[in-house]
Amino acid sequence: xxxxxxxxxxxxxxxxxxxxxxWKYSDLRRVLKEAPQPSAxxxxxxxxxxxxxxxxxxxxxxxxxxxxxxxxxxxxQTLRLRFVSDAVExxxxxxxxxxxxxxxxxxxxxxxxxxxxxxxxxxxxTLDVAAGAEVTRIVLVEEPEDAISVTEAQVKxxxxxxxxxxxxxxxxxxxxxxxxxxxGGQGADVRLDGLYALTGARQTDMTTVVDHLAADGQxxxxxxxxxxxxxxxxxxxxxxVERGADGTDARMGHHALILGERAEVxxxxxxxxxxxxVQCAHGNTVGNLDESALFYMQQRGIPAxxxxxxxxxxxxxxxxxxxxxDEAREVVRSWLTAKL
Amino acid sequence: xxxxxxIQNLHVSVGDKPILRGLTLDVPAGEVHAIMxxxxxxxxxxxxxxxxxxxxxxTEGSVDWNGESLLDLDxxxxxxxxxxxxxxxxxxxxxxxxxxxxxxxxxxQRRARGEDEVTAPAFLKLVKAASxxxxxxxxxxxxxxxxxxxxxxxxxxxxxxxxxxxxxxxxLDETDSGLDIDALRIVSEGVNALRSPDRAxxxxxxxxxxxxxIKPDRVHVLAAGRxxxxxxxxxxxxxxxxxxxxxxxxxx
Numbered sequence: 117x118x119x120x121x122x123x124x125x126x127x128x129x130x131x132x133x134x135x136x137x138x139w140k141y142s143d144l145r146r147v148l149k150e151a152p153q154p155s156a157x158x159x160x161x162x163x164x165x166x167x168x169x170x171x172x173x174x175x176x177x178x179x180x181x182x183x184x185x186x187x188x189x190x191x192x193q194t195l196r197l198r199f200v201s202d203a204v205e206x207x208x209x210x211x212x213x214x215x216x217x218x219x220x221x222x223x224x225x226x227x228x229x230x231x232x233x234x235x236x237x238x239x240x241x242t243l244d245v246a247a248g249a250e251v252t253r254i255v256l257v258e259e260p261e262d263a264i265s266v267t268e269a270q271v272k273x274x275x276x277x278x279x280x281x282x283x284x285x286x287x288x289x290x291x292x293x294x295x296x297x298x299x300g301g302q303g304a305d306v307r308l309d310g311l312y313a314l315t316g317a318r319q320t321d322m323t324t325v326v327d328h329l330a331a332d333g334q335x336x337x338x339x340x341x342x343x344x345x346x347x348x349x350x351x352x353x354x355x356x357v358e359r360g361a362d363g364t365d366a367r368m369g370h371h372a373l374i375l376g377e378r379a380e381v382x383x384x385x386x387x388x389x390x391x392x393x394v395q396c397a398h399g400n401t402v403g404n405l406d407e408s409a410l411f412y413m414q415q416r417g418i419p420a421x422x423x424x425x426x427x428x429x430x431x432x433x434x435x436x437x438x439x440x441x442d443e444a445r446e447v448v449r450s451w452l453t454a455k456l
Numbered sequence: 457x458x459x460x461x462x463i464q465n466l467h468v469s470v471g472d473k474p475i476l477r478g479l480t481l482d483v484p485a486g487e488v489h490a491i492m493x494x495x496x497x498x499x500x501x502x503x504x505x506x507x508x509x510x511x512x513x514x515t516e517g518s519v520d521w522n523g524e525s526l527l528d529l530d531x532x533x534x535x536x537x538x539x540x541x542x543x544x545x546x547x548x549x550x551x552x553x554x555x556x557x558x559x560x561x562x563x564x565q566r567r568a569r570g571e572d573e574v575t576a577p578a579f580l581k582l583v584k585a586a587s588x589x590x591x592x593x594x595x596x597x598x599x600x601x602x603x604x605x606x607x608x609x610x611x612x613x614x615x616x617x618x619x620x621x622x623x624x625x626x627x628l629d630e631t632d633s634g635l636d637i638d639a640l641r642i643v644s645e646g647v648n649a650l651r652s653p654d655r656a657x658x659x660x661x662x663x664x665x666x667x668x669x670i671k672p673d674r675v676h677v678l679a680a681g682r683x684x685x686x687x688x689x690x691x692x693x694x695x696x697x698x699x700x701x702x703x704x705x706x707x708x
Binding site for chain 2: 406407408409411412413414415416417418419420422423426427429430431433434
């Protein structure tokens with residue numbers, strides 16, 4: 117988000133506060149008053165949630181690459197991108213560049229695996245999707261409740277490219293998952309989905325900015341979340357249709373369930389349209405479980421708690437069902453089911 | 457024969473508004489009783505109060521079912537105890553396939569009664585037989601419950617659940633609404649197949665038409681929150697001919 121300088125964990129002056137509009141619901145300055153000491157190196161633990169799907173791997177542990185830190189896909193490939201944190205009260209940053217050449221089909225399986233506590237992680241991903249390439253990025257984020265993390269993805273989708281993204285997160289003390297897409301149009305097709313399930317005092321912030329730069333691009337977004345206890349879910353979705361980007365078709369939906377009296381959801385959908393001939397729509401709902409459905413289920417003998425769990429899962433699973441890759445979808449489904 | 461369902465002096469308010477005002481009714485096992493009445497008489501409220509819908513709690517009176525006080529139980533416990541309410545407008549549940557829903561319900565009831573759960577293959581066999589009897593397309597049951605179903609399909613889905621859950625107290629709330637004659641016949645056959653000496657049925661309906669297919673042993677008129685008249689099946693025909701006017705509260 118343009119006006120604010122790039123976040124740098126070593127420089128407290130770059131930590132945005134809520135006075136920066138784009139960070140209104142994720143006040144980094146408030147939770148991070150000074151620059152954290154740099155994290156020490158640590159050993160890699162665990163295989164990561166996507167290990168069964170094989171493919172290549174890029175692994176960072178506390179910001180340090182174990183092996184390569186960049187990847188270029190050609191042909192059909194799977195890349196597991198693992199951001200592992202294992203630190204206490206220290207901070208670390210990573211930067212990684214992934215690109216998919218023309219005609220490539222890349223399955224990018226990203227995991228944020230948090231161990232330790234009260235760490236600060238900052239991850240930057242630059243992703244290039246060439247004309248005629250297809251990238252599916254699936255992100256599972258599991259961090260300690262007191263961890264702070266900011267993940268920024270800059271995605272450039274060339275004309276005619278295809279990009280699919282699904283981020284699933286359980287929150288942290290402050291957890292920002294930002295995606296910026298430069299949309300090349302001309303048949304380029306982008307899907308940005310998100311899912312959050314938050315308990316306790318956790319927070320997650322799913323922020324997306326899609327900039328339609330040329331005509332005939334498509335964007336479809338569906339984010340769903342459930343918040344309990346005193347958790348807070350944030351969805352900021354901005355779609356910009358630039359002058360000349362006629363024929364753009366952009367749809368954004370965000371739907372949340374608030375299942376705790378002190379839980380909160382902040383949603384800010386924005387459509388900014390400078391072109392004339394476009395189709396844009398957004399829908400945003402925040403509510404509770406349907407009382408009549410709950411009663412119906414109980415009337416058939418399903419106890420109240422089980423009925424609530426079933427309805428909540430059914431609500432969220434729509435996002436998972438949109439994942440086209442069968443094996444990846446099943447990994448996400450079991451991962452999510454275990455969390456609910 | 458001892459009464460299975462015994463409702464004594466039942467009072468239910470919805471919000472601040474009294475709807476049922478001292479309703480008393482006995483339904484013995486093996487019998488089908490029809491509850492007829494004008495709009496706003498409290499027919500649907502009776503179904504909700506018996507099944508335990510939040511917001512429809514009794515303020516006075518008692519409901520005994522097989523000697524147990526129903527009003528002390530939560531809705532799921534009542535269901536496990538045999539109470540089944542067929543909804544006038546069955547609820548759509550997106551994201552939960554009909555098969556999953558019914559199996560979850562059946563196993564929850566069995567657990568509550570201390571019985572073993574039904575295995576997946578055994579359940580599938582039960583469902584296939586029951587759906588064939590109701591002339592239902594089995595593939596429909598793989599879809600989310602009631603989502604995109606026609607009015608007739610939703611009612612068949614209710615009867616299918618009834619056949620699988622095998623309740624002992626059946627409450628049918630306006631089961632004929634939204635059904636054409638063919639669907640009405642199939643649904644009624646499904647209900648009639650469940651008639652048995654150890655089951656009681658309450659058939660709530662505004663029109664007599666349904667009672668041509670599901671023949672009641674007794675007919676009760678519910679008006680202004682009370683049973684104001686009771687009789688044999690001929691009472692339904694009389695109501696059809698004369699209307700409910702004489703049971704409506706007199707204008708002041």
